[in-house]
Amino acid sequence: MKLVVLLSVGRHPVSGKPALPRTEAQAIRIAAELGASIGLHVGPDAFPAEAALGHGLDRAVHLACAGGPDPIGPLVARIATEAPDVVLAGRRGQGGEETGLAPYAVAARLGVPIVPDAVAIRPAGDGLVEVDQALPKGALRRLVVRTPLVVTVHPNAPAPLPYAFGKARRGSIERVDAAAADLAAVAPAPEERPYRKRPKMMRAAGGSAADRLKAVTGEATAGGAKILDGPTPEDAAKEVLAFLRRVGVLAPAGAGATGPTA
Amino acid sequence: MTRPRRDPRAERAAARTAGAERPRYDLGAKASASRRPRRDPRTEAASQRVPGAARLRLDRSQFGVVPVLAAHAPERPAEKAPPKPVIVENPDFLVLVAPDMAGGRLGEHDRQLFGAARELAGKTGATFALVGAASPDLGPAGADRIAIAARDPDAYDPDGRAAEIVAAMRALDPRHVLFAESADGGDLARRVAVLTGEPLFADAEQVSASALGRPARCRKVEQRSAPTRLVTVAADCVASYAGAPREARLETVELSTDRTGAAGAIVSARLIPADPATVPLALADFVVSAGNGVTDLDLFARVVAALGATPGASRVLCDAGLMPRDRQVGASGTVLGATCYFALGIAGAPQHLQGVADCEHIVAVNTDLHAAMIARAGLGIIQDAQLVMPAILKELERERGDRP
Ligand SMILES: Cc1cc2nc3c(=O)[nH]c(=O)nc-3n(C[C@H](O)[C@H](O)[C@H](O)COP(=O)(O)OP(=O)(O)OC[C@H]3O[C@@H](n4cnc5c(N)ncnc54)[C@H](O)[C@@H]3O)c2cc1C
Numbered sequence: 121m122k123l124v125v126l127l128s129v130g131r132h133p134v135s136g137k138p139a140l141p142r143t144e145a146q147a148i149r150i151a152a153e154l155g156a157s158i159g160l161h162v163g164p165d166a167f168p169a170e171a172a173l174g175h176g177l178d179r180a181v182h183l184a185c186a187g188g189p190d191p192i193g194p195l196v197a198r199i200a201t202e203a204p205d206v207v208l209a210g211r212r213g214q215g216g217e218e219t220g221l222a223p224y225a226v227a228a229r230l231g232v233p234i235v236p237d238a239v240a241i242r243p244a245g246d247g248l249v250e251v252d253q254a255l256p257k258g259a260l261r262r263l264v265v266r267t268p269l270v271v272t273v274h275p276n277a278p279a280p281l282p283y284a285f286g287k288a289r290r291g292s293i294e295r296v297d298a299a300a301a302d303l304a305a306v307a308p309a310p311e312e313r314p315y316r317k318r319p320k321m322m323r324a325a326g327g328s329a330a331d332r333l334k335a336v337t338g339e340a341t342a343g344g345a346k347i348l349d350g351p352t353p354e355d356a357a358k359e360v361l362a363f364l365r366r367v368g369v370l371a372p373a374g375a376g377a378t379g380p381t382a
Numbered sequence: 383m384t385r386p387r388r389d390p391r392a393e394r395a396a397a398r399t400a401g402a403e404r405p406r407y408d409l410g411a412k413a414s415a416s417r418r419p420r421r422d423p424r425t426e427a428a429s430q431r432v433p434g435a436a437r438l439r440l441d442r443s444q445f446g447v448v449p450v451l452a453a454h455a456p457e458r459p460a461e462k463a464p465p466k467p468v469i470v471e472n473p474d475f476l477v478l479v480a481p482d483m484a485g486g487r488l489g490e491h492d493r494q495l496f497g498a499a500r501e502l503a504g505k506t507g508a509t510f511a512l513v514g515a516a517s518p519d520l521g522p523a524g525a526d527r528i529a530i531a532a533r534d535p536d537a538y539d540p541d542g543r544a545a546e547i548v549a550a551m552r553a554l555d556p557r558h559v560l561f562a563e564s565a566d567g568g569d570l571a572r573r574v575a576v577l578t579g580e581p582l583f584a585d586a587e588q589v590s591a592s593a594l595g596r597p598a599r600c601r602k603v604e605q606r607s608a609p610t611r612l613v614t615v616a617a618d619c620v621a622s623y624a625g626a627p628r629e630a631r632l633e634t635v636e637l638s639t640d641r642t643g644a645a646g647a648i649v650s651a652r653l654i655p656a657d658p659a660t661v662p663l664a665l666a667d668f669v670v671s672a673g674n675g676v677t678d679l680d681l682f683a684r685v686v687a688a689l690g691a692t693p694g695a696s697r698v699l700c701d702a703g704l705m706p707r708d709r710q711v712g713a714s715g716t717v718l719g720a721t722c723y724f725a726l727g728i729a730g731a732p733q734h735l736q737g738v739a740d741c742e743h744i745v746a747v748n749t750d751l752h753a754a755m756i757a758r759a760g761l762g763i764i765q766d767a768q769l770v771m772p773a774i775l776k777e778l779e780r781e782r783g784d785r786p
């Protein structure tokens with residue numbers, strides 16, 4: 121399988137120094153374990169290409185251009201000539217606009233599907249790949265998708281391989297100037313000002329200290345309670361199971377397995 | 383001096399009750415209407431008295447129910463009719479809302495999304511929700527109009543959903559389209575942005591009719607702009623709608639989509655639920671938790687496994703080394719996001735309750751009727767947890783036995 125990993129220049133959230141965004145390093149690991157893969161970066165700086173070699177790729181392409189223009193044009197042009205099965209990208213950039221639109225724009229321009237938030241990719245034979253997509257609350261969605269496709273990587277994917285200096289030295293970086301025809305200006309950024317942290321929203325800001333404590337512990341939302349004072353344990357058990365089934369966390373009676381003992 | 387001079391003698395004479403041989407005065411009735419009503423501690427205490435108890439018990443939270451003398455009690459307003467829904471008949475513009483509605487229910491993030499939409503719509507605009515299925519919560523949440531999407535809400539077809547929203551945008555020409563910045567909503571918004579070629583204001587943390595704000599460059603700067611057409615709203619940053627319920631009028635919209643390009647690339651989609659036994663507490667959907675009132679932890683582990691739940695514990699058990707530290711629920715442990723919490727023998731200290739504040743449903747088993755956990759619960763059972771646990775196991779066993 122042939123893969124391309126899209127690399128951007130990130131900023132370290134604390135030091136502000138250039139750093140490869142973590143999800144892109146995770147994407148490199150997924151790609152390196154799947155087959156022949158190259159890294160691809162558009163911009164004035166060769167740094168992401170070098171970092172990608174250290175994190176596990178053998179080859180990276182740096183499409184050089186002056187800072188500022190939209191990277192989508194050169195990315196799409198190069199991906200079209202490479203014709204990979206899977207294009208991997210980070211979920212959001214880090215240190216820039218952080219909109220996460222680039223992979224969607226690339227997929228739309230290539231006319232291929234995009235699958236967001238992947239944690240694992242496996243080949244599934246004959247032009248198909250199986251992608252595990254991370255969902256909230258620890259669940260997964262297992263998709264079988266036709267190649268070629270674009271996949272963005274979720275932070276829950278396996279941790280990136282550590283940076284190895286020797287590996288970074290051995291790999292090769294191909295530096296090409298991006299074709300001027302592909303470059304388009306980006307829309308001007310909105311007005312910027314220093315970030316100001318705002319207070320967290322509270323559920324119900326009450327007047328008294330007791331009200332605020334209730335808002336924090338959730339007692340303010342309690343109500344309509346059913347209290348059984350001293351039922352027999354059997355009645356209590358029936359009541360509890362009925363309640364759990366009503367709120368939908370327990371499978372209905374006779375509907376098959378709940379838990380490993382069933 | 384403009385204030386009339388008081389005449390205590392005449393006041394006293396006016397308060398004299400007729401008919402008695404000995405002079406008797408009803409001084410309680412005296413206080414004039416302009417004064418603050420006079421408190422009567424005796425009737426207050428009587429109204430706070432918990433009936434039935436042999437020992438005198440006063441429910442102090444009842445304070446203020448009958449705070450003043452009967453003679454001064456203000457007229458109670460008649461039984462309040464449910465508030466009339468607000469109707470915007472001819473809106474100047476529309477704000478299209480695409481809530482996630484996971485499982486067909488309106489989540490907290492969805493409600494905040496409607497709060498943001500109402501903020502943008504103001505008095506003259508209307509919010510228009512495009513939903514998979516109607517829900518009675520939509521009106522109170524702030525939806526003026528709703529339309530039902532034709533697509534199957536359970537199937538995984540993000541491209542189809544995005545195409546439908548683009549069709550709705552063509553038919554309704556909304557001034558704004560709002561999405562939740564969640565896994566599904568954020569994905570949908572970006573698909574719509576590349577389909578329409580319009581800029582997306584992603585992850586908005588401040589939403590008002592005049593400006594939107596979002597963090598950028600690792601939260602070092604805040605970008606502001608006048609409200610754009612496509613916006614995704616971050617979680618827990620905008621207050622949900624709290625005004626009078628809206629109309630939620632059902633409308634039909636032409637949602638014909640021309641599916642081209644990548645349609646049909648997804649061959650199959652299968653949902654794999656998280657394994658409750660190993661999922662981290664913060665992600666668990668159903669947590670069964672033991673406190674100091676549970677002595678048989680082997681039995682507890684079997685109950686947890688039989689219910690298919692994630693185990694949790696109060697700090698007492700974790701401090702005693704009976705449960706691992708990563709299972710502790712509460713302020714110094716894990717704050718849960720579970721749908722349901724089942725507390726066995728837990729008193730409900732504020733530090734513990736902070737961890738379950740977001741749980742929608744709570745079941746508590748405790749021997750103490752007045753435990754805070756019972757007060758917080760939707761179903762409270764006053765019984766020994768050591769007896770209830772085997773009964774639950776036996777009941778599940780019996781149900782399995784009953785199955786053909
Ligand atoms: C800074 C700080 C942070 C803290 N953080 C946390 C935290 O994160 N999480 C946390 O849990 N605690 C925390 N605590 C501790 C908290 O204040 C309580 O001490 C603790 O939650 C009490 O645990 P419990 O309810 O299990 O035990 P107890 O208070 O001993 O209550 C046991 C309950 O079980 C009932 N019971 C007894 N026998 C039975 C029976 N046979 N059947 C049924 N019920 C029975 C009793 O009636 C009682 O209500 C913190 C405390 C401090 C000071």
Ligand SMILES: Nc1ncnc2c1ncn2[C@@H]1O[C@H](COP(=O)(O)O)[C@@H](O)[C@H]1O
Nearest residue numbers: 126127162191209210212213220221222
């Ligand atoms: N200049 C670029 N060159 C290559 N890939 C990029 C570039 N910019 C963004 N990407 C990819 O797009 C993802 C999302 O970026 P963004 O849309 O800027 O948040 C990143 O994680 C990268 O994988």
